[in-house]
Amino acid sequence: VQAYLAALEEKRALSQPSALQPASAPQPGLQPITPIRRRIAERMLQSIHTAPHVLTVMEADLSRVLAHLAQNKDRYAVDGIRLTLTAYFIEAIAKALHANPIVNASWTEQGIQVHQNINIGMAVSLGDAGLIVPVIKNADQLSLVGTARAVNDLADRARASKLQTDDVHGGTFSLTNHG
Numbered sequence: 001v002q003a004y005l006a007a008l009e010e011k012r013a014l015s016q017p018s019a020l021q022p023a024s025a026p027q028p029g030l031q032p033i034t035p036i037r038r039r040i041a042e043r044m045l046q047s048i049h050t051a052p053h054v055l056t057v058m059e060a061d062l063s064r065v066l067a068h069l070a071q072n073k074d075r076y077a078v079d080g081i082r083l084t085l086t087a088y089f090i091e092a093i094a095k096a097l098h099a100n101p102i103v104n105a106s107w108t109e110q111g112i113q114v115h116q117n118i119n120i121g122m123a124v125s126l127g128d129a130g131l132i133v134p135v136i137k138n139a140d141q142l143s144l145v146g147t148a149r150a151v152n153d154l155a156d157r158a159r160a161s162k163l164q165t166d167d168v169h170g171g172t173f174s175l176t177n178h179g
Contacts, residue, residue, distance in 0.1 A: 034128075034129065034130065036126070036129055036130040036131075036132070037130045040130055040131065050107065051106070051107055052107055062085075065085070065088050068088075069083060069084075069085065069088070076145070076148065079145075081145065081148045081149055081152060082148070082152050083144075083148050084148070084151065086122060086151050086155075086175070086177075087144060087147045087148040087151045088144070089175055090120050090122060090136060090139055090147050090151065090175060091139075091142070091144055091147050093120055093139070093173060093175060094118050094120060094139040094140040094142070094147075095140070097118045097120075097140065097172075097173060098118060098140045101114055102114060103173070104118055104172050104173055105172075106172070115172040117137065117138055117170075117172065118138065118139050118140040118172060118173070119135050119136065119137050119138065119139065119170050119171050119172045119173070120135065120136050120139040120171065120172070120173050120174070120175060121133040121134065121135045121136075121168075121171030121173070121174035121175065122134065122135075122136065122151065122154065122155075122174070122175045122177070123174065123175065123176045123177035124154070124155050124158040124159065124177065125177060126158065126159065131177070132158050132163065132168060133168060133171065133174055134154035134155075134157070134158055134163055134167045134168055135154075135167065135168060135169065135170055135171040136150045136151070136154065137170065154167065
C-alpha cells in the first residue's frame with residue numbers, strides 16, 4: 001500500500017506544472033445547454049420523482065443471437081433491412097413484457113397502471129444534439145423483420161430530424177443505448 005501511495009504521489013507531482021513551464025489557461029467551465037439536452041435533463045429529473053428506479057445486471061449468452069445475425073444480415077439487406085442487435089433486443093423485450101404484463105406498467109398516485117399496448121421506446125443518439133426516444137408501437141405484434149424495419153425507419157428519421165410528434169409519444173417501456 002505504501003509503495004502504491006508513493007507512486008501515486010510521484011505521479012501527481014510530475015503532473016504539476018513546474019516553475020519553468022507556464023500553467024495552461026483554464027478552460028471555461030460553463031457550456032451552453034441545447035434545448036434538447038435541457039429537455040433530457042428535465043425528463044431525467046422528473047423520472048426520479050415519478051418512477052421507481054431499479055438496476056439489474058445479468059450476463060447473457062448471445063452466441064445464438066450473434067450466429068443468427070451473422071447468417072441473416074446479408075439476406076435481410078437484400079430487402080433493404082439493416083439487421084442489428086437492437087431489433088433482437090426489442091423483440092426479446094416485447095415477448096418478455098407480453099409474458100409479464102405487470103412490468104409493462106407505470107406508477108401513478110392512484111396505483112400501478114398496467115398498459116394494454118406494448119410500445120417500446122428506443123434511445124437513438126443524435127451525436128452532439130443529444131438523444132431522442134422514438135416509440136415502436138405494438139412491438140409485440142411484429143416479427144423480427146417488422147421490428148428491424150421499425151428500428152431502421154425510426155432511427156433514420158430521428159437522425160434526419162423527420163420524426164412526427166406521435167413517433168415520440170406513448171412509450172410504455174424503453175431500451176437505452178449506451179453506445
